[in-house]
Amino acid sequence: MSITQEQAALVRQYLETKTVGTINIYLVGKEDVGKRSLSKRLCWDCYVAKYYHTDDFLCEKYIMIQGHQVKVSLKVKTVDAEGHPPLNWQACARYLGECHACLLVYEVIRRETFERLDSLYDQIVAEEGTSRIPFFVVAQRTDRSRRYWNVTLLEADQFSEDIGAVFLSLSAKTGEGAGEDVLIDIASRAILSRVQPPPRPRNPKLDIPDLRPRQTTRQTTRQRVVRTMSKLKRLILRRSSRSSNPRVR
Numbered sequence: 001m002s003i004t005q006e007q008a009a010l011v012r013q014y015l016e017t018k019t020v021g022t023i024n025i026y027l028v029g030k031e032d033v034g035k036r037s038l039s040k041r042l043c044w045d046c047y048v049a050k051y052y053h054t055d056d057f058l059c060e061k062y063i064m065i066q067g068h069q070v071k072v073s074l075k076v077k078t079v080d081a082e083g084h085p086p087l088n089w090q091a092c093a094r095y096l097g098e099c100h101a102c103l104l105v106y107e108v109i110r111r112e113t114f115e116r117l118d119s120l121y122d123q124i125v126a127e128e129g130t131s132r133i134p135f136f137v138v139a140q141r142t143d144r145s146r147r148y149w150n151v152t153l154l155e156a157d158q159f160s161e162d163i164g165a166v167f168l169s170l171s172a173k174t175g176e177g178a179g180e181d182v183l184i185d186i187a188s189r190a191i192l193s194r195v196q197p198p199p200r201p202r203n204p205k206l207d208i209p210d211l212r213p214r215q216t217t218r219q220t221t222r223q224r225v226v227r228t229m230s231k232l233k234r235l236i237l238r239r240s241s242r243s244s245n246p247r248v249r
């Protein structure tokens with residue numbers, strides 16, 4: 001789903017009035033989901049089947065957005081790889097450069113790679129400096145036979161909606177759904193987010209339970225609301241039973 005005409009106009013206006021440096025796009029996900037292959041496909045339109053694990057990989061390209069030349073830099077970050085420390089987003093963003101868009105990549109035949117995205121997203125948005133960046137949920141290796149798929153497009157689409165991300169379904173191998181237009185769209189959304197922040201339907205900080213000791217004597221707002229609601233319910237029930245039975249006064 002590409003940006004609307006109004007959004008394209010905002011991007012054009014931004015490009016005409018401000019200097020846009022390199023757009024840093026992060027591809028994050030578990031090991032072997034095809035992040036490096038995808039960044040090569042998006043940047044150089046090629047596919048190399050040979051696999052060797054990399055911690056950090058980077059490729060760059062110039063693209064045209066609304067008649068302006070923009071440099072994009074695709075950076076790969078693998079999480080949960082054996083023998084490596086857990087993701088420290090702040091450290092990796094500082095080390096690799098600021099992040100302007102984030103692709104959460106999973107592989108359609110490996111369910112655990114999809115299930116990891118939920119906590120990964122929470123982990124990233126909990127960090128400083130990520131409040132405005134657009135997110136993309138990417139279904140990788142869609143060239144594999146549907147018989148082997150362990151994640152349906154519907155649930156992945158639902159998850160994307162849940163976190164306010166754009167859903168992309170593609171194959172780095174065949175190039176289906178991974179043309180330059182996709183890269184232009186990602187970079188355009190990254191620029192757009194500077195004037196129009198993307199929606200954040202879920203605030204992970206609200207999901208974290210508050211484990212601080214509470215004062216038991218004082219009521220919390222939630223307790224007060226629950227009490228008032230049950231009082232009201234009782235009142236309504238009493239009224240309705242009176243009106244249905246006029247003798248009860």
Ligand SMILES: Nc1nc2c(ncn2[C@@H]2O[C@H](COP(=O)(O)OP(=O)(O)OP(=O)(O)O)[C@@H](O)[C@H]2O)c(=O)[nH]1
Pocket residue numbers: 030031032033034035036037038048049050051052053054055076077078140141142143144170171172173174
């Ligand atoms: N069938 C198929 N295989 C793919 C696709 N993309 C990548 N692969 C293969 O999957 C393997 C891993 O691809 P990479 O791009 O290196 O994966 P990665 O996520 O960067 O891996 P790490 O460095 O371990 O994080 C390689 O052997 C690729 O050839 C795809 O779209 N379809």
